[in-house]
Amino acid sequence: MLEMLSPFFHLLLFPGGLFALACGLLLKGVDRKVAARLQRRIGPPLHQPFVDLIKLWHKDSSVPETAQSRVFAWAPHVGVTGMALAALLIPIGGVYTPSGAYGDLLVLLYLLAVPAVALMIGGAASGSPFGAIGFSREMSMMLAYEGPLLLALLSVALKVGLATGGVATFSLAEIVRYQQAHGALLFDPVMWPAVVTFLFVIPANLGVVPFDIPEAESEILEGPLLEYSGKELGLFQIMSALKMVVVLGLGVTLFCPTAPGGLLLSLAWFIFKCLVLMVASVTVVRSATGRLRIDQAFSFYFKWPEALGVASLILVLTTRNFP
Amino acid sequence: MFSFLKILVRNLIQGPSTDPFPFGETFTPEGLRGRVRFDASACVGCRMCEHVCAGGAIRFEQSESELRFTLWHNSCTFCGLCQHYCKTKAIVLTEDWHLSHRQEEKYAMVEQGTVPLAPCLGCGISMIPVADELMRVAYRETNQDIDRLRRLCPDCRRKLGIKGVQRCKM
Amino acid sequence: MKTFLKKVAAQSPWLYRINAGSCNGCDVELATTACISRYDVERLGCKYCGSPKHADIVLITGPMTTRVKEKVLRLYAEIPDPKVTVAVGICPISCGVFRDSYAIEGPIDKYFPVDINVPGCPPRPQAIIEGIAEAISVWRTRL
Secondary structure, eight states: OHHHHHHHHHHHTSSSHHHHHHHHHHHHHHHHHHHHHHTTOOOOOTTHHHHHHHHHHTSOOOOOTTSOHHHHHHHHHHHHHHHHHHHHTOOBTTTBOOOTTTOOHHHHHHHHTHHHHHHHHHHHHTTOHHHHHHHHHHHHHHHHHHHHHHHHHHHHHHHHHHHTTSSOOOOHHHHHHHHHHHOOGGGOGGGHHHHHHHHHHHHHHHTOGGGOGGGOTTTSTTGGGTTOOHHHHHHHHHHHHHHHHHHHHHHHHHHOOOOOSSHHHHHHHHHHHHHHHHIIIIIHHHHHOOOOOHHHHHHHHHHHHHHHHHHHHHHHHHTTTOO | OTHHHHHHHHHHHHOOOOOOTTTSOOOOOTTOOOSEEEOGGGOOOOOHHHHHOTTOOEEEEEOSSEEEEEEETTTOOOOOHHHHHOTTOOEEEOSOOOOOEEGGGGGGOEEEEEEEOEEOTTTOOEEOOOOHHHHHHHOSSOOHHHHHHHTSOHHHHHHHHHHHHHHHTO | OHHHHHHHHTTOOEEEEEESSOOSHHHHHHHHHHHOTTTOGGGGTOEEOSOGGGOSEEEEESOOBHHHHHHHHHHHHHSOSSOEEEEESHHHHHOGGGTTOTTBOOOGGGTSOOOEEEOSSSOOHHHHHHHHHHHHHHHHHHO
C-alpha cells in the first residue's frame, strides 16, 4: 500500500510539488533581494514571491476574445505539470534518489523543454501579436540553448558511463552514486568546460535578463504572458519557480551532488548549493547586464557555449584512458 | 572586462543608498517650489499673478465687499512666476511638497484668501486698501501726507494731486 | 484565514503606467522612481509590469489627448479588478497648461474613477512614492 502511494507523495509533497514550489519561491525571493543589494537598493522582502502568488489568486482573470480559449487556459497547466514531473527526477544528495522507473536524464531533458513549449502554446493561442513575437523568440532561444545543454549533459553521462565500464549513463541515481564515490565532477579539470557550458545555459533556460528576450516587458510587453492574468499568470509563476529548482538542482546533481550525513543537513546543503549556483549564474549576471537582441543571443549561443560543449565532449572522450 | 564585478562588490559593501521615505525622513532641497502660500494682507490686487499663471491656476473674484483669491494646486505647475511678479510678496512658494491626496479632496486642494475692500476717504467708493508691503516697496519712508494718500481711491488721489500742483503755483 | 490571505496579498501591488498623451516629464519621474536605487519602489512590494492584465495600481500621466483617448479607455478596461488608479502630474487631474485646447479630452476622471491624485509638473519622486503608498492603503481595502 505504502509502495503504491510513494509516487504520489514524491510528486505532490517531496521533492516535487509543495517542497519544490516553496524552494523555488524562496530562491526567487533571495534572487530579487540579492539583485537589489547589488544595485544598492533595499529590495523586496524575502517572502515577496509567495505574496505575489497569493495576490494573483485574488485577482480576476480574463480570456481575450481573440484567443483560442481552451488552449489558452490549458497551456499553464501543461507547463506546471511538466515541471512538477521534472522536479520528481531531481535527486537530493543523501536525502532522495529518484527511482529508475520515474525516468532518467533524457526524460529530464525533454521535460525541461516543456515550460518553453507551454509558453509558446499560450502565446500563440492568446491571439495577440506580442504573443506571436514571443513565440518565435522563445523558439529561437530554445534552438540556441538546447544544443549546449545537451552537450553538457552528454559530457557528464559519458564521463560517468565510461568510468563505470559502459558507454554513457543516463541514470541520475548512477551519476550521483559515482560522484559520491569518486568525488564531485566539479573538481575534475576535465569537466570544467562542461561546467562553464552549463553555467552559460542557465540564464537562457530560466529566461533572466540578458536572455529574457521572449518575455521582454519593455519591448514586447512580456510576450506570451501578455494576455494572462490572475490565476493563470499565477500558474506560470509556479512553473517558473519550479523550473528554477529543476535547472539549478540539475546543475547541482551533475557537478556536485555530494552530501554530508544527516537528513536535514543534507537538505540544507542542497538548498545552499542551489543558492550559490543561482547567485553566480543568475543574480550577478542579471543585475550587471542589459538585454541582448535576439540575433545577438542566438549567435552567442552558437559560438561560445556550443564550442565549449564540443570541447568538453572531446576532452571527456580523449581522457577516458587516464582516469 | 570584469570591472562590473568590482562595481557589484563595492555596491554590496557600501550597502543600500535608498532613501527611507515613506517609512522615514527624506531630504528637501533648498528652494524647492511646493505648496503656495497666499498672504491676503500683503495683496494689492494688481492681478499680475493671474495674468502670468502658466497653468491658469489662479483666479480672482471681485464682489461688492471683497476680492477673493483662489489658487488650485491641481492646476499649478509650480513654475514660480506668480512669486516672481508679486512685488509685495503676497504669494510665496513654500518647500512643502506633500501634495498627493485622495480623489475626494481634489477640489479642496486650494489656497484661498480674501482681501476686504475699504471705502475711500474722499468719495466713499469701495477700493482695495494699499498694503503696508507696497508702501515699503514704493517709498523709502512715509509721512502723514503719503499716509493720507493711502486711504484714497485713484480718482481722489488724482484730484488731490492736481490741487497740489495748483497750490504750488508752478 | 481568508482575511489573512487578503492581508498578505495586499503587500504585492504591481504598477502599470499609462501615458495618456503626456509630455514625458512625469514618465521620466516614474522611470526615476523605478530605476534609481535612491527611490526603489520594489521595497514596497511593487513591480513595474509590462502588461495591463498584470496590473494592480495604474499610474496615469498626460491630459488625455483626442488621438490617444480610445486606446487609453481600452487599456483601462483590460486591467482586471480590483485596481487602484493614480493620476500622476497635474495633466490627468485638471489638464494643467493644456486645458481648453481643442486636442484635449481630459481630465481623466471624466472617463473612469480616479483614487489618488499626485499634483506637480512633474511631481518629485518622493511625492510619487507618497502617492503610491497611499494607493496601496486604498488597494488594501479593495481586495
